[in-house]
Amino acid sequence: MATTSRGASSSVDRAVDIVAALAEGLDPGQRLGTKGAIQAECGVSKGTFNEALRLLQARGVITLRPGPGGGLFAASPTPMAKLGSSLLALDADSTTVEDAMQVRDSLEPLLAAEAVDHGSLTDIRELWALIEDMRAAVAARDPDQFLEANWCLHRRIAEITPNQLLRQVYLNIMGIMDDHTVNVLPGPHVPLSDYIDERLQLHVDIVAAIEARDHDRAAELIRAHSMH
Template sequence: MSTGNPATDLPRLSLAETVAKRIEARIAEDTLPNGHRLGTRDSLRREFDVAAATLNEAVRLLTARGTVSVRPGVKGGIFVATPPPLVRLGRKMLELSGDSVPVSDCLVMRDALEPLLAREAMRHRTEADIADLRRLAAEMAEQAESGVGYLAANWALHRRIAEITPNKVLQHTYTSLLEFVENRLRGVTPDEPATRYVEGPAVHRELVEAIAGDDPERLDAAVEAHGALTAARGGGT
């Protein structure tokens, strides 16, 4: 139920992404060098006035992107990291292309990579991976009537699937495309009750369960069903 406060009404994943974007913006605007200490989890949580779970999710997103590193110990904390060369290359290609790169082209490439990512996820997933995927699929279902919330949960699920593969070329190519689409669509999706996502949660739950199983035919069917959503709905599948 809505609290009437736009900030607290946003889902945790959306807030985590917002915090991650603000940290990325600070690093870029202040040209912070590799190894610069951004703070501790607790100090950053207080600074952005979010729950510990939200800050932890933001740090996980940034760590997966190669933007920050986490160091334990008394002098530890969250530090600026230099993204891996593949991440920098993917981002630079899209930046140089600018507005000449349509979202539709990125979606075509993303969709072409998703069957391979799903097979890689089935092959390499751990119990912890599956637990995360099931949690994210459940959050998608909870946000099915919210355009912004559903897309945030959707992107988080697909990013988590991509993190499973040990193939870093595949992982970073996919996540670079995902980030490009995400940034283009963010802020233009109406956050209002929607019926367009009614099929999405069930399709993604089946995709997760197929990844958790050992039946390649079931996985192929789940990927095909997901592809049909992509064709019908565009970026928010």
Template sequence: MAARKEDARRRSTGASRGVDPPALRRAEWGQAGSASRAEAAADAVAELAAHAAPGTRLGTKDELRSRCGVSVGTFNETLRLLQTRGVVTVQRGPGGGLFAAEQTPMTRLAHSVLALDASRGDVAQALRIRNALEPLLWQDALWHASPADVNDLRVCLEGMAAAAGDADDFVLANWRLHARVADITPNYLLCSLYVALLELVERHALAVRPQAGTPLAQHIRDRWNLHAAMVDALDKRDEETLLRLVAEHDTTAAAGEE
């Protein structure tokens, strides 16, 4: 059903010709179609970087965006993925653009995580490790989040609310919020490992599984309310409440999707 809806949308927007429409609103950047195109573009640029010596100029942002055939909003997500994975560096000004980054041990670790297969064991272990990192991630966010960061998280919550009518879209919007939380930490190791695990789960475990006896719509409302409370606690710098909510989040996520 979701695939048919996406095919129809692509035909109506011209995306079937290889160019997706501009993502004019930030809330649109994390939609399912945009996310998959961003990942495909990131893979294409990563392939260029893999065959280039560290420091090699791959092209300007506009050149690479045009080569990948994606919108400005989608390529912004692509660039975030590439930088988080340590694949490229960005230099501004004359002669600037995207450059192949040195493949550090952390970069190789992230690539190793993404190379895991889609077996239930791999995905389950990735989810378990990701959940174990959640308290560290949210604690870092509480210590380091700026007002702009909190505002972005609230935009992500709006995206989750807008996607509540479609279970798959809701999960993707939820993962966009978690990725944005990861952007806040200054701990590159934590961010890179967490996002690599998040991407592995995202690619292979797209499902909403409410607890037994809970209607799907109620489960989605409960998940949104929990994440909204986590963002509120972060905004108030209420560490005790935030860590309690994170623990509750991880307990329910272990049996569900996010």
């Protein structure tokens, strides 16, 4: 597998950057705007915007409040948010994609086990919806779209864990990788179409193992995932 450097952020990252810029300098609790208005400003789909909001909340940048007068609000800095900022600061220093991948591969077995233990019906339903996004990318033979859908799936699996430290570290590691990687390619002599078909099936099997509460199968599949 090979990675290539990213020239432009994904649509999720662009939305994250826009909202983070709006929140920067605001006092904790100060309102950025309604969810609909901020989504329109970001110029992304509802699904993409919701994924960006999940990341921003995990990083302690914003909070969401429902109902009249609700919307997006600047969050108070928490120890988890400070940890996220420290991890992201590494991105501008000497951290490489290979470093980030090594840490990611070490954390994913823990996250898979947590998903098996704690995944709700809503979690499982949303994981399958993200699998459908991956299927659409395979049908379109679009490796960039496939990578984005793939990473959205991994982020969503990470969000299942109640362990805030584990979730925060993983999501920020994924942020480092996402900032530096535009696509993931198969090794030599492996056709791209065969590669993404194989990767899709592997992720289908991972979600099925989480849904079945099968620790052994999930662990086996995550090991196979890290070897590709």
